[in-house]
Structure formats: C-alpha cells, structure tokens
Amino acid sequence: MKNNGKKQLALIAHNPGTGMYMERQVKQFLGSYVDTVCWITNMDLLPPEKFTKSDLFVFSNQAVFAYVQDKLPAGKKAFVAERTLNIENIPRMLALYALDKVLVVATSEETALNTIKILKKLGVERLDFTPYWPGCAVDVGKYTAAVTTGMGYLAPLSIKKVIDLGGKGIDISSFSVILNELDIPVTVLDDISNFYLKDIVKNILKLNQVAQKNEMGRKSMSAILSNMSEGIISFDKGRRVVFINAAAEKMLGLSRESSLQKGIHELLPDSDDVLRQLGEPGESADKIVALGGQSYIVKYFLLSGEPLEAAAGVVTLLPVAKVRELDVKVRREMRKRGNRAYYKFEDIIGVSANLLSVIDLAKQFALTDLNILIEGESGVGKELFAQSMHNHSLRVRAPFVAANLASIPANLVESELFGYEEGAFTGARRGGKSGLFEDAHMGTIFLDEIDSASKDVQNRLLRVLEEKEIRRVGGSSVVPVNVRVVAATNVSLHELVKKGEFRLDLFYRLCAVPISIPPLRQRGRDILLLIEKFSYGNYGFALRMSPQLEDFIQKYSWPGNVRELNNLVHYLCNLKANRESVDVADLPKYLQELLPQMRLAGMASSEPVEGGDFLHLDRLLADKEMLGEFTAILEELEISRMLDTNIGRYKLLENLREKKVMLSEYRLKYYLKLLNKHGLAQSGSTRQGTMITDKGLEFIARL
Numbered sequence: 001m002k003n004n005g006k007k008q009l010a011l012i013a014h015n016p017g018t019g020m021y022m023e024r025q026v027k028q029f030l031g032s033y034v035d036t037v038c039w040i041t042n043m044d045l046l047p048p049e050k051f052t053k054s055d056l057f058v059f060s061n062q063a064v065f066a067y068v069q070d071k072l073p074a075g076k077k078a079f080v081a082e083r084t085l086n087i088e089n090i091p092r093m094l095a096l097y098a099l100d101k102v103l104v105v106a107t108s109e110e111t112a113l114n115t116i117k118i119l120k121k122l123g124v125e126r127l128d129f130t131p132y133w134p135g136c137a138v139d140v141g142k143y144t145a146a147v148t149t150g151m152g153y154l155a156p157l158s159i160k161k162v163i164d165l166g167g168k169g170i171d172i173s174s175f176s177v178i179l180n181e182l183d184i185p186v187t188v189l190d191d192i193s194n195f196y197l198k199d200i201v202k203n204i205l206k207l208n209q210v211a212q213k214n215e216m217g218r219k220s221m222s223a224i225l226s227n228m229s230e231g232i233i234s235f236d237k238g239r240r241v242v243f244i245n246a247a248a249e250k251m252l253g254l255s256r257e258s259s260l261q262k263g264i265h266e267l268l269p270d271s272d273d274v275l276r277q278l279g280e281p282g283e284s285a286d287k288i289v290a291l292g293g294q295s296y297i298v299k300y301f302l303l304s305g306e307p308l309e310a311a312a313g314v315v316t317l318l319p320v321a322k323v324r325e326l327d328v329k330v331r332r333e334m335r336k337r338g339n340r341a342y343y344k345f346e347d348i349i350g351v352s353a354n355l356l357s358v359i360d361l362a363k364q365f366a367l368t369d370l371n372i373l374i375e376g377e378s379g380v381g382k383e384l385f386a387q388s389m390h391n392h393s394l395r396v397r398a399p400f401v402a403a404n405l406a407s408i409p410a411n412l413v414e415s416e417l418f419g420y421e422e423g424a425f426t427g428a429r430r431g432g433k434s435g436l437f438e439d440a441h442m443g444t445i446f447l448d449e450i451d452s453a454s455k456d457v458q459n460r461l462l463r464v465l466e467e468k469e470i471r472r473v474g475g476s477s478v479v480p481v482n483v484r485v486v487a488a489t490n491v492s493l494h495e496l497v498k499k500g501e502f503r504l505d506l507f508y509r510l511c512a513v514p515i516s517i518p519p520l521r522q523r524g525r526d527i528l529l530l531i532e533k534f535s536y537g538n539y540g541f542a543l544r545m546s547p548q549l550e551d552f553i554q555k556y557s558w559p560g561n562v563r564e565l566n567n568l569v570h571y572l573c574n575l576k577a578n579r580e581s582v583d584v585a586d587l588p589k590y591l592q593e594l595l596p597q598m599r600l601a602g603m604a605s606s607e608p609v610e611g612g613d614f615l616h617l618d619r620l621l622a623d624k625e626m627l628g629e630f631t632a633i634l635e636e637l638e639i640s641r642m643l644d645t646n647i648g649r650y651k652l653l654e655n656l657r658e659k660k661v662m663l664s665e666y667r668l669k670y671y672l673k674l675l676n677k678h679g680l681a682q683s684g685s686t687r688q689g690t691m692i693t694d695k696g697l698e699f700i701a702r703l
Helices: 016-030 062-071 087-096 109-121 172-181 188-202 204-213 215-226 246-252 271-277 320-338 353-366 382-391 410-418 455-467 493-498 504-510 526-539 547-555 561-575 595-600 617-622 624-642 649-658 665-677 694-702
Strands: 007-013 034-040 056-059 077-080 102-105 129-132 145-148 161-164 231-235 241-244 284-291 294-302 313-319 372-375 400-404 444-448 469-471 478-480 484-489 513-516 681-683 690-692
Touching (some): 007 062, 062 077, 062 561, 077 172, 271 294, 353 382, 353 513, 382 400, 493 504, 624 649, 649 665, 665 681
Parallel strands (some): 007 034, 056 077, 372 484
Antiparallel strands (some): 231 313, 284 294, 294 313
16 A cells, blocks of 8 residues: 555556556546556656556556566566547548548557457448558558547658547456456446446437438447447437437347337336436436346436436446456456466577576476576566476466565565455455465465565565465464475575575575576677567567677677666667667667777777778687678578579578577678678679679688
C-alpha cells in the first residue's frame, strides 16, 4: 500500500495519444483507489521515477510488453489490456465504403491488425483493409484513404483523406482484471459498465438516423449491438420500444417482432416508477430485478435534452451471475499467467563460447534438484536463465514464482514470501493470504537480488531451506513446501559474507551450484546478433549500421548489458524508421560523450581514410576476430570458384550465418570493397556476384 492508501498502477504505451487516453480512463473510473504512472516508450528511453514500485503493470499491446518486460520487477503482475474503440467515431467510417483501398495506420503490425479486428467486430464489414506501420513493405500509391487511432502523423503524406477514430481505450474486461489484481471492490465494475453502456446507447439514436439513410450504416448498428452481451432496449420520447437486441430478447423471452412499438412498461413493469424518479435528462438509475428465475442489473438512461416527459432513453440488462463468473474467471487466469516461466534456453541469443558454456552448465544442473545461485551484472538476463532452467527441469509443469527482494518494502518481505494469517497486522486481508513459497509448491521460486535480504529474512530463508516448511506471519502451524530455489545477485555474496552482511550457512545452502553469466562486453559478436534480433523482431527490419558505429558498439563496455543494448536498438529504430543507416552521430547524448576517449583508445575514426576505406588489411591481420570473419568470406568465395560460379552478396551472407559468422549486410559490403581494392576478388552488381581472384587464392593459402 502507498502512504495515501492507494495502490499504484503503471500504464505503458508506445505513443502519447494511447498512453494519455488510457491514463484518463483509469483516473476517471479508479481515481479513488489508484495512483497512476504512465511510461510512453516512444518518448522516454527509461521508465519514469517510481515505475518499478507499481503494484500492477498494464500494457497497450504485446509489442510494448515484449520491449518492456525485462524492466519489470520480478514477482509483480503484468498483462496486455484488451482495447476497444469509441463507437461514437464509427459512423465516420461510412464515408469509406465507396473507396477501393484503405490503410489502417499504427505504430506496429500488431496494433494495426488489432484495430482491424475491432473494426470488424463492431460491424465495419470492409474486407480490404491493409495494415500499415513505419517500415512495412506496402505500396502506398494504391491507397486513397487511411484510418488510424490517434496516429495520423504516421500516415503516408500522399494520402489526403485520413480518418482519425481517436485512441483505443481499455476494454471493460481488462478493467475487471485491474479490479481483481488491486483488490478494488467489484461493485466498481458496475459504474464502469454503466459508463460504457451509456456511451454506447447515447449513440443508438444517432446510428439509427444514419441507418435510415445508409444500408451499410444499418448493418454497422446491428452488428455493434448484436455483439453486446448486455441486453439493450431503446425507446423513443413516447416511451415506445424502437430497438431490442438479441441478448435482451433472450433475457425477456420475447421476440423482436412482438416487442417493437410496445410501451417499455409492457416489457419491464417497474420502468415507469424508475423513470419517474429520475431527475434531469442525462441521469441514470438502476435496480436488480428477477426475470425468468435469474437476477439482472437493469439500468435506465434518459438520453434526450428535451423535457422529462418527452425524453427518449435506453434500458440495459446485465446478468448478476455474469459479473460473478467474470470475477472468478479473471482471478483464475491471472494466477495461471502470473506463476509461469515463459522463456526457454532456445530464447537465449548468442554464439560466443563463454555464453554457450554457461548454457550447457545450466542445462546440466537444471535436471537436478539442487538450489542454484545465478551471478551476473545487472541486465545480463539472470531471470531469463532462471525461467529457462525451470522449463528444462522436472518441475516444468509446476509453478514458477518470481520475487525481487529489493523491490518489496522491508516490512512486507516476510509476509510476501511466507504469507500471513488473518489479523496478523493492520490491513491484513480477511482470511489471510498465502505467501510466494506456498504458491511455488512443487515448482521453482526465483529470488532476485538475494543480497537485499535483511538478517531476519535470511534467518527465515535458511530455516525454510533446511526444514522444507514455512510458518505464516502471525500463524502457529507449519506448512510443508517442496520448492526449488533459484537465487540471483549482481554483487559478490562471498564479499558480503566476509563483511558479515550475509549468513555463511545460507550462502552455502544457496550456492550448491553457482552459475556466472558473462557480461555483454565479453560476448564478442553476440552483440551484433542481438541487435539484429531486437530490431527485426520488433520492427521487421535489421538495423543498418556504419562500420564506425559497429566498431563503437563492440568496444563499448555496456554497463547495462543486454537491457541497455535493447534500449539503444529501440531508440535507433525509432529514430531511423525509414531504414536509413545509422552512424555514431545518431547515438544518444550520453554515448556520444564517450566517443573522444574511445577514439584515443583505438576505436575506428569517424573520418574516412585515403581511398574511402574504413578498414585496413594490416588491421585485419592484427585483429583475431576480424581476421576470422575475413578468412570465412574468402573460404566461401573459394568454394564458389571451385564450382565455377560467382556468389551474390545475399547468398554469401546466408552461408556465413549458417557457419555462425554473424555479419551485418553493411559490414559485408565493406569487406568485399576491401577485397576488390587489394585485388583479392572481383565484384559486380548484387546480381553478378563476386569471384575470388588468383591473388585471393594465394592470399588464403598464406593464411
């Protein structure tokens, strides 16, 4: 809990419009219960202050989650929100039906496809929508209009007709998840449902007017309302029924034909009394009524600004059982998603010898039941290894529970790890609560930043490891637990033991198998491989870098390791979304400040040398790694010469990567240019390919 008694909710989105809209929604509905912190990844490379202290993390889409997940504190709940459009803007789509082709513009393919899915669900039946995002291979000249949700600035300049439907908000089902995870009374869902339905039914009359003039509008309105699980009945200013959807027909046991033009009081006998109690038009009221043996929340809305006696309105019906069912379903699903390991060893990117040896060791000991201590600098991927070991172990079908001890307030660590009984302390949940060790029973518990554990917590951890049982805070009975512990630290526990800050016996209990993950600066060409993975995986294209930038990247110390590299790739890909090559001048300011001293230390100059080459043959011969790459290229060219054929650049790149020689296309071009300069090979265009010369064969023989 925060000092003001509120929980903290983190909202993460790629663009400002989406993030601000989501934050506005949360403040509107849940402002009395939560404080919000919003991170716009397109604007800020690093999360805002206190971000990691949030109780729940909500993402606008899966791509943003993939980008941010390694920055989330272990043990905290996170999920991708279901999103929905404001249907008030849907009628704008009707103008597009006469057009041949329409782009749906977004920041990523996932977001564009999600928008198309929502549009079709809402009854916009156009079948030739095409997703469009920065960097995609779409011939925009074929399109005459674009649809977007708050991202009109991304639309191609050649398209003059851009229809902005506004930001996509958080769907009511996702609000239900938030309520459950933050222990907010489920009755708040009624208020949110009220607002959503009111927003929908306010537009029914408007859509009706459109439908009278437009056949497609009639289909849109019908599809929108038919997809609602809530029963909806609209009535005119004479209180006559003018619309009833399929859900309401089923609830009332009536047909559409028998309901239309009847008085609303004939369908709902108490309606006159309820409507009479309402004050001004625009207000609403609700009551629980029994219909056909079931209970329903019946809401009444007056929609007209005319005098009360002539006001038109809408009635909605929501089964009480549905709210309860959703509550149970969401809790069950979140428990399932929260205690799960997502990564496997196959997800660890790298071919360097020191990384592969650590992976082999981790695989070997994952099959044992020994406790593991993972050591490594911040950002090297300790939890990635922990999850991979769990998924490689015999406990794979059991829970994986993660906790970052540094992110849990000191006075709550014990109750989080071991649970508590009802009444154990002020604010304790009624009925008590299980701890993370109980939640991880038969599975794995990952204790990140174990060095942050206080002496009291160390004492209790030692007892759990020795006795295989826990006692809840405020409890007297013990609970047996069968849990494998994987701990992680970015400092030397052995040094802490020497200083008396960490128990020696606990150290030996945790350190049955020590695994040390190498920092990124010691992983050589893995860096370029990771860059390609991050850029292609998130943006659909491989980041093109100048030789100077590649040189800088491989010589930089990477204090933030893989996490820092991932941040830089996102920064550069957004900076050069048109796929232009990036150079050292495009680096963030904090990295550019390091360039002078790194050049003095031997980094390649940013100025071209005589002849326009950035690489020298003598330098290649002196640099073991470069020499290995150069030799691999010559060997591929030699094979082609034996087959009496030239080899194209793309085929050469593919063959090299099969041999785990991870070159970028840009770097290969410069190697080939160097070969041509020294007469070791002859290259034509990309189609003509490259052939090694006799001089090249002599050179490779000497190598």
